[in-house]
Amino acid sequence: MEKMLKNMEEMEKEASVVLQRLIKKHDGKKALIIGLCGDLGAGKTAFVKACASRLGVTEIVTSPTFVIEKIYKLSQKPYLFLIHIDAYRLNSCEEMEHIGWNAIQKDPQNIVFIEWADRVDACMPETTEWITFGHVNESTRTIRHHGNQRKG
Ligand SMILES: Nc1ncnc2c1ncn2[C@@H]1O[C@H](COP(=O)(O)OP(=O)(O)O)[C@@H](O)[C@H]1O
Numbered sequence: 001m002e003k004m005l006k007n008m009e010e011m012e013k014e015a016s017v018v019l020q021r022l023i024k025k026h027d028g029k030k031a032l033i034i035g036l037c038g039d040l041g042a043g044k045t046a047f048v049k050a051c052a053s054r055l056g057v058t059e060i061v062t063s064p065t066f067v068i069e070k071i072y073k074l075s076q077k078p079y080l081f082l083i084h085i086d087a088y089r090l091n092s093c094e095e096m097e098h099i100g101w102n103a104i105q106k107d108p109q110n111i112v113f114i115e116w117a118d119r120v121d122a123c124m125p126e127t128t129e130w131i132t133f134g135h136v137n138e139s140t141r142t143i144r145h146h147g148n149q150r151k152g
C-alpha cells in the first residue's frame, strides 16, 4: 500500500512505524537490510535520518553519496551498528565487495540502509526489505513498503 506523507513530520512518524515493523519481523539470523529506492530528493536520506534518530543516533546523519558508506555505533540492542550505504555511484556488486558487503550482510548485529539499492539488486539478499519513495510536490512524498519483493 502506498502512503502519502504530507510533510517531514509525517515522514518521521512513518519511518518510526515502518522501523518497528521491520525490527519485529527480523529473524536475527543475518543483518536487517533495508533497500531504499526512488529518485533524487524522494526522501531516502530523510527516512534514514528519522530511523537513526529512533535508534538513538545523536550524530548528524548526512548522505553518504561521496563516501559510499557511513557507520554509526548504536547503544541500544539488538543492533550494534547502523550502516548507511549510498549505491548511487556504484555500478556493480563487485564494488559492494570493496566495502565488505559479504561480511556486513551476514552480521545480525547490523541494521543496514541502502539508498539506490536497485542499482545493486543482484547482491541484495532475498530477505531485503524494499521501500520505494516518490516525489509528489514540494512537501509531499509517497512511501511504499514492498516487503521482500523489489517491486510491487
Ligand atoms: N514529506 C517529506 N518527506 C521527506 N522529505 C521531504 C518532505 N517534504 C520535503 N522534503 C525535503 O525533500 C528532500 C528529500 O531529500 P533526501 O531525503 O535527501 O532525498 P534522497 O535521499 O531520496 O535523494 C529534503 O530536502 C527534505 O527536506
Ligand SMILES: [Mg+2]
Pocket: 044, 045, 063, 115
Ligand atoms: Mg539520499
